[in-house]
Amino acid sequence: MTAPKRLGDPHLGRRFNKGVPLARRGERELMVREDFVRQLDPAGADVHICMGDLFDKPQVSYDDLLFAAQAYMAAAVSNPRTTFYIIQGNHDDSRDLSEVTAWDVFGQLVRGVQNIQCVIHPMISPDLVLLPWSPTLSAVEMLGEAAKAIKILGPKVAYGHWDVDPRSSPHNLIPTRELAELGITTAYTGHIHKPDSFRRDGVDVTVVGSMQPYAQGEDGQQCDLVRYITLTLDQLDEVKDILSGACVRLQLQPGEQAPETIPDCRSWDVQRMRPVEVEEAPADISLDGFDTTQAAKAALDAHEIVPEVREQIETRWTETFGRDLA
Structure with a gap:
């Protein structure tokens, strides 16, 4: 099998309105769609994997839902030798188990296409294991459902939609220890938008990152189409003429004023910094007996x-x- 093509969380249906000039409203949404269609090209790979969060929330517009289904079906028909897997992410499903989500309807729309597989239960082959997010099962419990098949088929690579910070809730924390015990040596995860890589419990973990950065702090160079940058007032003067493709956050120190003319950019946000306060000596407080x-x-x-x-x-x-x- 050729190396799978991976698609980071697309978050179709997200709206970009904050700080966006009226003349540029809708521009970013269109750019996300165009990028999504490009990213669906498997480039000859036998397997294409969306890492979760196909949609931005359980309910999106009919237009976004139909676009996603048609784009996937077109890619599948054009690439009949490629299997397209779409892992269920936490933004796709709902903790309200009675709610019919866009993800549910999407699954029904593409159901008849043989080489499109919505991953709502563990899927295991000799080459890989795919593990979805679940509102009812923890990451460890989901892996437990696949454990017997993993031992028999022996895949070494796992794909999921996990948290990676050890301080996260255990419900969705990547179960590296349990993966290693089952012989998994490599894991790829969606969910976290900024790309990263690390080794834990003997497992090499790659955070794929989102299809595009969608907020300040998420830009990990995963996309050449948009940049999120933070500037001071002095820095703004140096680059204000080359910001048309950037989402800009301007940090103002106490006493500074934002420019009257906003530069041409995708979005504009002003963050006023607080004055640095002199630290006071900590009070002598005892928490003995506090529950x-x-x-x-x-x-x-x-x-x-x-x-x-x-x-x-x-x-x-x-x-x-x-x-x-x-």
Whole structure:
């Protein structure tokens, strides 16, 4: 099998309005679509994998939904020897299990195309294992469902839609230890928008990054079409004539004023920096005997909270801190 072609999280249906000049509204959305169609070209690969978050949210417009389905079907027909896998991401599905999402409808629209596979359950072959995000199963539990087949078929590479920061909730944290125990040596993940790579528990992990950066701090050079940059007032004067393709954030120090004329750019955001405060000596405070779980429970008891919402809060608290709020 040739090396799979990987497509980072597309987030179709995202709207770009903040700080975008009226004359350029809709420009970025069109650019995302055009880039998406280009990225669907497998360039001769036997396998094309979308790393999750095909859509920006569970509900997108009919137009975005139809565009995604038609683009995938056109790519599949043009490349009949390529299998197109689309991993379910956390933006695709919903924690409301009764909700019919755009992802659900998309799956039905492409259902008859043999070389398009929506990954909503583990898929395992001798070459790779594909693991979707689930609103009900943790990453470890999802891997557990595939463990028997992995041991039999022996793939060494896994693809998923995981968090990678060890401080993240364990529900979706990449299970490198469990992957290594099953003989997986390489893992690729979507979900995190800025590309990265590291080694953990003997597994080489590649964060593919999103198809494009979609916010400040996400730009990891994964796309040549758009740049997110942060400038000071002095730096702006030097480059203001070459910003037409950039999403600009201007950081103003206390006393500085934004220019009256906004430069030609994709979007414009002004961030006013706070004055640097003199640090005071820390107060001598003791937390002996303070129980954060009991304090949180008391705060919940003191307010009338919808039972369903309270249950979600208690579940998230238990997942994060390992202690029961109930």
